[in-house]
Amino acid sequence: MSLAQFLTIFISAVFIYNVILSRFLGLCSFVAISKETKPALAMSLSVMFVTTMSSIITWLIYRFLLIPFGITYLRTISFILVIATFVQFVEMVIRKVSPSMYRFFGIYLPLITVNCAVLGVAVLNVDMFFVKDKAVAGSFFYSAFQGICVGLGYTLAMLLMSGIRERLELCNVPKCFKDFPLAFIIASIMSLSFLGFGGFPR
């Protein structure tokens, strides 16, 4: 476990392999909720929380349940079930504890269950930090940190996008480009600029 490794995870998860702009995870929520900044921020924060927690939970499940019993092929089923249950649980807790927070985050939480970014991080963690079903040293912390960073990358892309789209509302665009098509073209240009972080292959 080294600081350099953490820095690498941060830079690659937030900039070079940004979840939305280069891995295409969580695109549906990205184009659907990025019309205004405030809901976009609420959604991003909930995604960040869920990716972090689910990275931790799925690591524990993979390490202490699936590997010892030799049932790693059940990875997809167990991960998605745990994530769905966890999200439902968080929704119930928030509704009970703080109704005002529920109004802010509540409607986005059910959407997160089917957000590819959450399951994507869990699968990615297993692919990256388990070599031949053996945990790499410090992989628990790497996984949790990757969860946070992917959430940060999602937030960055969401905020940029919603800022641009708020201004676009006032512009006069061709009718057939309204909403989705234009959002994708903006995302394409953003993705092009993020390409610069990775450098150009020769």
Added chain:
Amino acid sequence: MKKLFSEFIKGVIGENPTFVLVLGLCPTLAVSVSVINGIGMGFAATFVLLGSNVIISMIKNFVPERIRIPCYIVVIATFVTITELFMKAYSPALNRALGIYVPLIVVNCIVLGRSEAYASKQTVRDSLFDGLGMGVGFTLALILISAIREFLGSGTIMGERLIKGFEPAFVMGMPSGALLVIGLLLAFFNLLKGRRA
């Protein structure tokens, strides 16, 4: 028979999952670098759609309303795991090319969307054809996008060079090329819809 055919064809044209419903875009954009990958992903998703639609319409009367979503997800995840294991065994190269997007079929909105909106209310036979239609529509959309990207990005289609001396634009194979193609295609289909209406 006519009804079944219309169930099938609506998934291909009228309610095409990619261009009309705008669902399940993550795998569409990520794997459409080459036509072969597109076809592989299309077949995998079609198999999952068919299987989960049939099973869910069979069990729809036994599943309590409140916990239906987790139940559906388990059914879908089972079919995805079957697909994943099959692909690993019989075509490891395709499995490597599709990478994490194979397990991610579970969270493909098309599959859960069809179970929730269609299979949980209709008969087994109708659901079978609905799943087939949606799968074929998805596969055709994938082939269209990946053909455009493969041609512009590496100058080939299915690995065959079509035009001599065509200088491919590298960026079309990158993520930003995928977003540009889907944006322009959606605008084009919107234009067609506006003309017809």
